[in-house]
Amino acid sequence: MAVAVALSPPPLSTPPDYFRIISPTLQVPTPSTGVSVPVGILACQRDPLLRKIETTVVACNVSQPPSAPAGKKSKKAVVAPTLPNEPILEVVLHDTVIFPEGGGQPTDTGLLTTSDGKIWSVLQAKRHGGHAVHYVKINNGELDLSLTAFTPGSCVTASLGQEDYDRRYDHMSMHTSQHLLSALLETRLNLPTLSWSLTSFPSPCYVEVPRGMTVEEIRQIQSEANRLVFEGRRVHTEVEELDRDKKYVPAVLESGRSVGKALPSDYTGGVNRVVVIDGVDRNPCCGTHLPTIHNLQLFILPHTETMSRSSTTSARLYFLSGPRLIEYINNTHDFLSNTASVLSCGAPSVPERVSQVVDERKKAEKRVTDLESELAKYISSGLVQEAKAGAGNDDYIFRKYLPRTGDGDNALGFLSAMSTAFSEQMTKTNTQIPYILVLTSTPSAQTSSTTTVVMVIGFDDTKVKSIGEALKLQLGVKGGGKGLRWSGKYVGVWKEKESTLIDSLLENVH
Ligand SMILES: [Zn+2]
Numbered sequence: 001m002a003v004a005v006a007l008s009p010p011p012l013s014t015p016p017d018y019f020r021i022i023s024p025t026l027q028v029p030t031p032s033t034g035v036s037v038p039v040g041i042l043a044c045q046r047d048p049l050l051r052k053i054e055t056t057v058v059a060c061n062v063s064q065p066p067s068a069p070a071g072k073k074s075k076k077a078v079v080a081p082t083l084p085n086e087p088i089l090e091v092v093l094h095d096t097v098i099f100p101e102g103g104g105q106p107t108d109t110g111l112l113t114t115s116d117g118k119i120w121s122v123l124q125a126k127r128h129g130g131h132a133v134h135y136v137k138i139n140n141g142e143l144d145l146s147l148t149a150f151t152p153g154s155c156v157t158a159s160l161g162q163e164d165y166d167r168r169y170d171h172m173s174m175h176t177s178q179h180l181l182s183a184l185l186e187t188r189l190n191l192p193t194l195s196w197s198l199t200s201f202p203s204p205c206y207v208e209v210p211r212g213m214t215v216e217e218i219r220q221i222q223s224e225a226n227r228l229v230f231e232g233r234r235v236h237t238e239v240e241e242l243d244r245d246k247k248y249v250p251a252v253l254e255s256g257r258s259v260g261k262a263l264p265s266d267y268t269g270g271v272n273r274v275v276v277i278d279g280v281d282r283n284p285c286c287g288t289h290l291p292t293i294h295n296l297q298l299f300i301l302p303h304t305e306t307m308s309r310s311s312t313t314s315a316r317l318y319f320l321s322g323p324r325l326i327e328y329i330n331n332t333h334d335f336l337s338n339t340a341s342v343l344s345c346g347a348p349s350v351p352e353r354v355s356q357v358v359d360e361r362k363k364a365e366k367r368v369t370d371l372e373s374e375l376a377k378y379i380s381s382g383l384v385q386e387a388k389a390g391a392g393n394d395d396y397i398f399r400k401y402l403p404r405t406g407d408g409d410n411a412l413g414f415l416s417a418m419s420t421a422f423s424e425q426m427t428k429t430n431t432q433i434p435y436i437l438v439l440t441s442t443p444s445a446q447t448s449s450t451t452t453v454v455m456v457i458g459f460d461d462t463k464v465k466s467i468g469e470a471l472k473l474q475l476g477v478k479g480g481g482k483g484l485r486w487s488g489k490y491v492g493v494w495k496e497k498e499s500t501l502i503d504s505l506l507e508n509v510h
Pocket residue numbers: 103104175179284285286287
């Protein structure tokens with residue numbers, strides 16, 4: 001059963017001091033300028049909780065997305081909604097609440113409503129230079145109509161539907177938690193974050209650090225993080241005009257912190273943006289961040305995963321917060337309670353019961369093996385009696401086809417035990433009776449995909465081999481063998497036809 005994701009309620013609105021312009025000359029362009037708002041100060045970056053904005057179209061054109069490369073899927077962290085293999089609209093708006101991918105945070109999905117009331121799906125948004133481009137699905141292939149709807153200057157509402165907003169809220173929760181986690185790793189343990197990955201919901205995200213961490217270190221960071229969460233530290237962003245000559249991010253901080261990478265070289269938006277968690281962290285970032293960490297209880301998986309690359313060894317530390325943490329608890333609880341119900345015990349007894357069951361299973365398997373070996377000896381002694389009873393003539397050969405029905409996991413093991421027991425007992429009789437036996441084991445209910453195990457044993461390796469080869473050729477049994485034993489498998493229904501053939505193969509052994 002699908003479990004609804006319980007979202008912690010975000011603050012109702014973003015506080016007005018969340019977005020702070022710190023250079024006097026920087027302004028958010030108004031619609032009348034005809035210039036679109038650059039990435040860095042988009043509505044989604046000024047007010048991360050805003051779900052809707054009325055704005056205007058600045059530009060629109062049609063493009064044909066390149067067809068997705070066949071075969072290997074990209075290992076990119078979050079799977080972006082794929083673009084259809086058909087013409088698509090690239091729409092630039094004056095402003096938007098739909099975040100274009102950047103800073104490790106994936107693109108939003110969203111909706112545009114044109115002045116004629118039509119609703120259009122935004123499948124992706126991407127930054128081109130300094131501006132956000134919306135990739136809009138063309139409704140019913142109506143290309144001309146689409147271009148008319150998005151004539152530059154016309155009014156459009158950009159919004160996040162419920163699903164779009166839930167997705168974004170999850171991304172913001174993980175992204176803001178990552179800033180908090182990286183800051184603590186750096187300041188408390190002197191561990192720089194080498195990279196991070198915002199994986200697809202509901203997998204844990206990870207930061208990559210230069211070395212593995214102990215459980216104690218992880219617990220320490222987790223409890224520090226949660227202390228700050230309980231305090232409800234505020235988050236805000238500071239923006240200023242970009243001065244290309246100024247180094248905003250020291251290439252290497254004293255502590256080695258490298259998450260706040262330098263601005264992308266193709267960014268032309270002219271804005272420098274720093275995300276601040278009060279008293280904890282200042283980090284250049286273009287992502288969308290929650291205005292407070294008060295919902296972001298952090299859970300760090302208590303182990304690191306070592307990554308070995310050609311020249312370096314680093315470690316991944318996985319973490320969860322916000323909606324993903326709730327989902328993880330839901331899923332983990334379901335796993336545990338389902339297992340407890342299968343085992344008919346309470347959840348706390350599950351580990352003990354599982355080890356008991358594994359133990360019992362091992363004992364049961366041993367009992368089956370012991371009984372099978374006893375049965376194998378019993379059956380083979382009957383065969384030996386039968387062989388001896390017929391002995392007498394010089395050219396006598398004991399020929400026997402012994403079909404068995406069996407549903408065990410180890411049919412070949414049982415047939416092997418029988419053939420070993422038979423040849424041992426024959427050796428003990430000192431009668432040197434020549435023999436050739438075909439043993440089979442077929443499941444009780446047969447379908448076209450059931451497997452029958454076949455084994456041939458005999459006193460002469462060429463005779464064993466010739467029967468094996470005949471089974472291969474005439475029945476399609478797949479197998480092989482060496483010396484006095486040949487074994488194989490037959491897939492399909494094993495019936496009279498197969499049995500008759502074996503009888504006649506045995507008759508022809510001389
Ligand atoms: Zn960031």
